[in-house]
Amino acid sequence: MQRIYNIFISLMIFGMKIGASFNYKLKRGLAGRRQSCDILKSVFSETDRVIWMHAASLGEYEQGLPVLESLKNKYPDYKILITFFSPSGYEVVAKKNTIATAVCYLPFDKPVWINEFISNFKPVIFFTVKYEYWYNLLQKLNRDQVKIYVISSLFYERQIFFKPYGKWFVRQLRKNVDWFFHQTNTSYALAKTIKLDQSSISGDTRYDRVRQIKERDPHVDFISEFKGKKPLLVFGSSWETEEEIAVIVSAKLPELKIIIAPHDLKRVEHLQHLFPNAVLYSETTFDQLDVQVMIIDSVGLLSKIYAYADLAFVGGGFHSAGLHNILEAATFGTPVLFGNRYQKNPEADDLIRNKGGASFIDENYAADFILKIMNDKQLLEEMGKNAGEFINAQPNSTELIMKKITSDLG
Known part of the structure; x- marks a missing residue:
């Protein structure tokens, strides 16, 4: 053999x-x-x-x-x-x-x-x-x-x-x-x-890792100013389907701030076509923050950016490559959404079971839920609280x- x-x-x-x-x-x-x-x-x-x-x-x-x-x-x-x-x-x-x-x-x-x-x-x-x-x-x-x-x-x-x-x-x-x-x-x-x-x-040692991340300074230049007093939805490690959800949601919730961090920086050019008015993080100045969408075109920022999010949608769950790290967002007490292809990610089932996350079969169901939760502050806060408690309990x-x-x- x-x-x-x-x-x-x-x-x-x-x-x-x-x-x-x-x-x-x-x-x-x-x-x-x-x-x-x-x-x-x-x-x-x-x-x-x-x-x-x-x-x-x-x-x-x-x-x-x-x-x-x-x-x-x-x-x-x-x-x-x-x-x-x-x-x-x-x-x-x-x-x-x-x-x-x-x-x-x-x-x-x-x-x-x-x-x-x-x-x-x-x-x-x-x-x-x-x-x-x-x-x-x-x-x-x-x-x-x-x-x-x-x-x-x-x-x-x-x-x-x-x-x-x-x-x-x-x-x-x-x-x-x-x-x-x-x-x-x-x-x-x-x-x-x-x-x-x-x-x-x-x-899972990832729980230890994300708790370490939470304890460190999560500051990222421009993100607080970009968000202002508006709710912020972060699409982390996005693939095509997550970006389609962002298109739907941005049109129906114009007051919602959106940050998109693609799983591969080669997708940045495509995102600029989808959101022609978006600002690139690497080119951001304080007088460019009055836009709805920011595209993260730099590596290593996402785990900190989740600290600013009111809601996170983590990519890969609609793709055969597999779901990306949902714990990085959950550790900040942020509700986490994702696609339903996560067979090798038992933490996804655990987060759903603890009512700190939710998964969806396609972009339409996902977009509908985002519209619902962004108009239901109590549900948003409860899911976030559950997500944070789930991480701390491990x-x-x-x-x-x-x-x-x-x-x-x-």
Whole structure:
């Protein structure tokens, strides 16, 4: 089975190389991987003791960051490595002043590349986030007696582990991973059915992360002045359907202020066609704020902008790519709306159950609800209160995870 897995990895690499001719994101990822070992050699020695976090993309990075920060505080003499699979995570974090000693792409999961990569330092703790499993990597780390953890782990029935042909993958996880910290009771129970007994329920570290964000200064220039005394609806990480909702709502509620932060800045030009009178955030001056719509054409502001919102609509829930982070808005006591395609986001069901959010099958139902709630101040306030209480009621996942890891290390 391992031979088949390695063939699959080779085919994946081949496919990505072909796709890079047509997809700039794939091209950037391939180019970035060629630099990974050089990055490590420039900052690490072979004997440097390293705490290593791997995240598929930006969302997983945010999910893992509270644990990484706690580990850094606990073990200040260790260096920090963060690796990504996707350019969307790497390119944002690599430009930040992070706690990491190095940020780079994870090499493709072929033994020769993994061995070369790890030869540049001495990992002590490795953890990955949610469901990112690379078996040659895990096998190598296990052989080197590195402690291996999966935080905010999320198992679901459609995964390969629960198929008749998934037994080899389960054996690898059972052999190579020291502990799984599960987001949900369901994930924990599913892991038990395949005898992944090295497991516990710790909850979702994203709740810890958004509570941290709330405690920090949320100020963003111009947003308070743009809002004034009017209600503000923020469309966060918007895709096409969310932008269609914004068009409908803006026409029917002319007094409503609207901020749109697209999931991809390439959508900014399209948004300018939809809202020709809108102001771009990067070009904003105080004498340009008397407009209904502001388009955020800068990265890294959205989690703070939610602090100003009376209502938030988070994107991705109408798209196969999946729902973006709804907790960033909910932590500020903001009601959160989204599309109904969120099968891998149990927090969405929880927020709805606690009456702090709502989902919709299409843009018309969503727009109708926005019109209703913006004219019902009591409903708006109740949903916001419920959203904030829901976030605050979640366990301190990072604390539970740290207790186990520090116990393992002695």
